[in-house]
Amino acid sequence: MGAEPGAPWNTFAEGDNLEVVAGLPDASYDLVYLDPPYNTGNDFAYRDDFKGKRGAGAAGRHATWLAYLRPRIEAGHRVLADTGALFVSIxxxxxxxxxxxxxxVYGEANFLAQVVVNLNAKGRQLGKGFATSHEYLLVYAKDAARCVLDASSPHTVVEADFPLETDDGRRYRRLPxxxxxxKxxxxxxxxxxxxxxxxxxxxxxxxxxxxxxxxIKPVFGDGTPAVWRWSRPLIEERPDDLECRVVRGVRGDRVDVYQRDWRHPVGGRRKKLRTIWLAEExxxxxxxxxxxxxxxxxxxxSPKPTGLLLRVLxxxxxxxxxxxxxxGSxxxxxxxxxxxxxxxxxxxxLSVNSAEPTRVGSNAERAGYATVSAVTRARLRAVAERVGGGFAELS
Incomplete structure (x- = not known):
């Protein structure tokens, strides 16, 4: 997996995404992220309105959008590795x-999460109804049993999670x-x-x-026999990671054993990601x-922040x-x-975008970008110059 030495981090392909993805090898990508048209009718820079011809009203609009998206979702499924994952914003x-x-397409058993993404902390104040402050990120595995996705992050670990401190300054929390x-x-x-x-x-x-x-024998709070989480050999190996203290239970005071769960364990610490991602994060x-x-x-x-994609990555x-x-951008x-x-x-x-014209009068059009793909290309070139990693175009 990953880049060969000297290979560019970013490659761009201009064209219809269905045609481009059709030319990619099977199971050639580990992570697919998609931010498809939301079908809101708000055309800021490109077409996002699927009124279509497949029926009247909302039902026809949804059907046309699904007819457009289905082959593209199926194409992405084909090129996703068996150990890979899909993230879709909507x-x-x-x-x-x-x-x-x-x-x-992916199977209900391979659904991993529906994350609520808070991209507008103040909420949208225009229009009627509620001040919407979120959208969603749907997460699926190609094969949940083989997927290598780790739904945790080192960046969500905070000092407050570890309120105790040893004499030599190491922070920890107690786990029974x-x-x-x-069971x-x-x-x-x-x-x-x-x-x-x-x-x-x-x-x-x-x-x-x-x-x-x-x-000290392991017991549940009601006094019935329990078991330890660690084996005897592990306890003998790591006695300094344990501590004994008096605790108050429903049956009175008793002595119990706790694990010292360190803030900075060997190999680093990760914390499970919650299913609500805040704009401040x-x-x-x-x-x-x-x-x-x-x-x-x-x-x-309405571009996506790099922080959202960094968390996905x-x-x-x-x-x-x-x-x-x-x-997109x-x-x-x-x-x-x-x-x-x-x-x-x-x-x-590999980023793919079409040469669809930007909407007349949009910020993109006024800035001199005739097509949506021109924006994508310009950004990735600028990223290569500023951050590094190179840039190439797929012919």
Whole structure:
């Protein structure tokens, strides 16, 4: 996987995305990110209104949009590796229909998450109704059993999660060494039910008796027998990662054993990603507009922030082959370059966009970009100059 030495991080292909993806090899990408038209009727820079001819009213509009999107979703499924994952941005207009389409193409069993993405913290104040402040990110695996996606991040780990500190300044939190799941008990896991010895005054824990230590057996809060999460050999190997203390339970005070879960363990720490991503964490539409303006001018009203794509990229290996065939302003390629520059990764990205004319009178058209693909190309070239990693065009 990933870039060969000297290969560009970013490659761009201009053309109809269905035709371009049709020419790509099977299972050749590890991560596919898509930001398709939302079918809102708001044409800021390009067509986003599928009124169509397949029926009247909303039903016909949805059907036309699905007819357009289905072959493109199917094409992406073909080129996605068996260990890969798909992320698709969408809003309320089509999220229900898109979920059904993705369930059909990818399989319900391969659905991983529907993330709420807060891209407008203040909420949209124009129009009637609620001040919408979010959209969605639908996540699917090609094969959930083989998918390498890691739904966690080192960037969501915060100091407040580890409120305790040792004398030498290491921060940690206490986790019960007892397995709190009642499915695991002396009958189901007999080798994990054994006594330990601990001194609540010093905190010392050992697998064998010692002076000042009291015997401690794993029990649930109601006093019924439980089991430890660690085996006896692991406890003997890592006694300094355990501590003993008196706790108050429903049956009175008792002595129990806790794991010291360190803020900075060997190999680093990651925290599971929640299914609500806040603008303060991943950026907003406003910050995305500013990022794009800094590179090529104020040309799109609703680009995606690189922080959103950096979080997506962080769930996959650092040599992932990335494909975005609704590339828009080129945020995905920009994020790939930023990620590689930050961690030394070898990610590559193929961005695909059509030569569809920009809307007359739009910011993009007034800035001299005759086509949407011209914006994508200009941004990725600017990224290569500023961040590095090179740029190439797929012929």
């Amino acid at each position: 809003d309320d207009h089509e999220v229900a229909h898109l979920r059904l389409l993705l369930d059909e 060494l007892r397995n709190t799941n009642k 695991f008990n002396p009958l189901s896991s007999p080798t994990l039910h054994f006594p330990l010895w601990g001194d609540p005054e010093t905190g010392r824990v050992a697998a064998d008796p010692f002076a000042g230590g009291v015997e 991943i950026g907003s539409t406003d910050t995305a507009v500013a990022e794009l303006k800094d590179l090529v001018g104020h040309v799109f009203e 962080g769930t996959m290996p650092d040599d992932a082959r990335v494909l975005d065939y609704f590339a 080129g945020t995905t390629g920009h994020a790939v370059a930023l990620a590689n520059a930050a961690d030394g990764g070898r990610r590559t990205c």
